[in-house]
Amino acid sequence: MASRSDTKTRILDAAEKLFAERGFSETSLRLITSKAEVNLASVNYHFGSKKELIRAVLARYLDVFMPAASTEIKRLDAVPTQATLEEILSSLVAPLLDLNQLRTEGTTIFLQLLGRGYIESQGHLRWFITTHYGQHLDAFVRAVSASAPHIPPAEMFWRLHFTLGTIVFTMASADALNDIAAAEFGEHNDIEAVIRKVIPYMAAGVSVPVSPQ
Amino acid sequence: MASRSDTKTRILDAAEKLFAERGFSETSLRLITSKAEVNLASVNYHFGSKKELIRAVLARYLDVFMPAASTEIKRLDAVPTQATLEEILSSLVAPLLDLNQLRTEGTTIFLQLLGRGYIESQGHLRWFITTHYGQHLDAFVRAVSASAPHIPPAEMFWRLHFTLGTIVFTMASADALNDIAAAEFGEHNDIEAVIRKVIPYMAAGVSVPVSPQ
DNA sequence: GTTTAATTTAAACGAGTGTTTTAAATTAAT
DNA sequence: ATTAATTTAAAACACTCGTTTAAATTAAAC
Secondary structure, three states, X not given: OOOHHHHHHHHHHHHHHHHHHHOOOOXXXXXXXXXXXXXXXXXXXXXXXXXXXXXXXXXXXXXXXXXXXXXXXXXXXXXXOOOOHHHHHHHOHHHHHHHHHHOOOHHHHHHXXXXXXXXXXXXXXXXXXXXXXXXXXXXXXXXXXXXXXXOOHHHHHHHHHHHHXXXXXXXXXXXHHHHHHHHHHOOOOOHHHHHHHHHHHHHHHHHOOXXXX | OOOHHHHHHHHHHHHHHHHHHXXXXXXXXXXXXXXXXXXXXXXXXXXXOHHHHHHHHHHHHHXXXXXXXXXXXXXXXXXXXXXXXXXXXXXXXXXXHHHXXXXXXXXXXXXXXXXXXXXXXXXXXXXXXXXXXXXXXXXXXXHHHHHOOOOOHHHHHHHHXXXXXXXXXXXXXXXXXXXXXXXXXXXXXXXXXXXXXXXXXXXXXXXXXXXXX
């Protein structure tokens, strides 16, 4: 019966799993608390509201991932030769996969949550992410832009969001896609294999020359 | 007071707009009927349920777009020279933009609805689309595969789903992204501009050589 | 013009939502 | 051991949701 101090953790663990697989507004607090085997009211006691629970779920990952990602970006910045786009994107793979040892299926869940947040939210999550982790995002955007100097900033803005869509959608349906790929082509990919497949796709799209018209 | 016979149309028009901009489950029947200035119960009278209303909203576009898209693909297939990937993707732009003369902002609404459908649905929309329009989708996949013969089928499977994610996510958040782009870069893009931006991105990603490793 | 059918209306239903309240139980501090 | 603070528990609140019902209205058929 949930020794007191881990009630918060039990809620977060249950919430992130449910949020990731069915979305925020499709997941009721009653479903979360029943899966977590805690009382309904404890959500509002520990987090204040559902909105703040959503932010807490995301923050638990972002607080680990963002600094780790920034470290990788800085490491690449320190090297005198300009990093390629593939190198930049690949440098985030380790921080992403490290989330798996933070929590079971951490990588998948984190990326799915990110996608849900961007799609569902009316702004409060976007605001939360950009104000709390904006510096890390800026460093990433700068690194990517430097690796593809022929892409104007406005164009880069769009392509980075295309990229976000690519990775987010892929991760959201990675399990289903892996099942199909296994049945259809005899492929047996784990999450890392999928990430390694998607990186060349994204890198090619981001850096393709802007068509003159 | 809504001359009787166009009550269905008033509902569909109001519903598609609201569905596109806030998603299916975030849009209540009460909001739809108040915008349409019809009675709440008329939705269930004319469509049976909310689910069927959603399908009706999508079908109104798919029934026009899918045959038009298939015609374009067939036209490319008839030409002796192999079409490029960009040509194939670009051939869908005209059918997409034609939706604008079907209804105000038809193109935007249709693509956003598609995105919402793929992201939100628990399956019933995916099922609806693939069973009703699967033949058109198959022709498209065959054409794309022929344009990039250096991509093995298994890899193409993944890349087409990456592409689906790209377009679906982009369209679902097109309004929000356009707002940011306008504030940040002074860009004022319509939906066609976004489509023209995303096509080279997707074409480059789908056809990039598979990295040997 | 009366009858019949189709449509619209207002009201209520039942289920589900996030949140708050009140009280009990548990833990920590004095 | 007693007091205070924290945590859990059960219940209710106020609200929204999709759907249904039954009466009123409109249009069509005869």
